[in-house]
Amino acid sequence: MSIVDRALWVMERNSEHALGLNNIADACGVSRSHLANAFGTATGWPVMRYLRARRLTEAAGRLAGGASDILTIALEHGYGSHEAFTRAFREQFNLSPEQVRDRGSVDGLATTPPLQLRNGNVLSPSPQLKTLGALKLVGLAAPCSFGESIHIPAQWQRFMSTYSDTIPNKVKMPPIGMCEVPDDDGGFRYVCAVAVKAFEDRLPELEYFETEHRTYAVFAHNDHVSTIFDTYLAVWNEALPRLARKVADSPVLEFHNSSFDPDTGFGGLEIYIPLQDHSGA
Incomplete structure (x- = not known):
């Protein structure tokens, strides 16, 4: 189940x-x-x-x-x-x-029938466990939801064309996506970001984040970036429950591969799911 x-x-x-x-x-x-x-x-x-x-x-x-x-x-x-x-x-x-x-009738009302799901046939990817040190990230944040991810490509376009080259102290690594923890209504913020060595000359349009040193379950997504939803579906509903480790209430990170081509969407990325440590944090 x-x-x-x-x-x-x-x-x-x-x-x-x-x-x-x-x-x-x-x-x-x-x-x-x-x-x-x-x-x-x-x-x-x-x-x-x-x-x-x-x-x-x-x-x-x-x-x-x-x-x-x-x-x-x-x-x-x-x-x-x-x-x-x-x-x-x-x-x-x-x-x-x-x-x-x-x-005496519900005709015409916006009623919601119960969902009937059978997710047992999803091919589950196998994760690697990786420990990632704390990161300093600078990025462009925007509200998102599970039904509105279509706006993320335009958000990346704006961040890379307008802001990326103006951020000082960048670390030499590909850009990083960050999905913050969803709220009770399913809203969350998606962040297009780059890693930096230090925060300085802060730009008011951008936001500044520090991630924690922790262990992640890392899943490879090697297909076109538009199909990442399918990988997330398998990760959340099949692969992670079998891992026997609880997910931490911390942001999910997306690391683009060095071969990723933003013009075509090919080249792949890795999804980093944060795990709780043995103390439950």
Whole structure:
């Protein structure tokens, strides 16, 4: 069973409980970063947004079927009050719970059926474990989500053509991509960056980061860069669960190979997934 299938089971089985990203990740035996990335990559849904949509869909069905006590429905679907439930319900369906109860139907509502995933047939890449020292990175950051990665190539174009040559103290190595840890709604920042020896003459348009010394599971992506989604799908949902090491809540790094050609997208890169040390950090 993949991480996504585990998470779906936990969410469907515990619809009446107050679940958060941490709770679901713990139940799946992975870190919140691992779960957020695995679920978002496989489904295009942020975990908590999917959970809210499913709970409200089930609640709408109950109300349309004649359930009269809205507070009871709210509590049974993880909401602590009538007010919180009504607010979320209206945001989802543009109707109040009372209106859906009165109309007796969910026809035309933006309901969310349960996902049915079977990820067991994905060919999993084999990782190498590598220890990477702390890095100083300077880069161009932009908000991203699992459904909006199409904007990343243009972000790289802007960074390389406008900023890369102006950054002092660059280390002689290919550019580095960085995916920050997703938030509860599946949003994260993607950073186009270069490594530097020291921070100085800071440019206001760019951001400055320091990564930690840690161990990474490193996966090679040797195909065209546009297919990196497929590699991430296999990494998060198949390869990492078999590794028996928890993923740290730290950024994922992408190191372009020296042979990478930005004009064609060929040449490959390596994906560095941060791992927790034995203390859990």
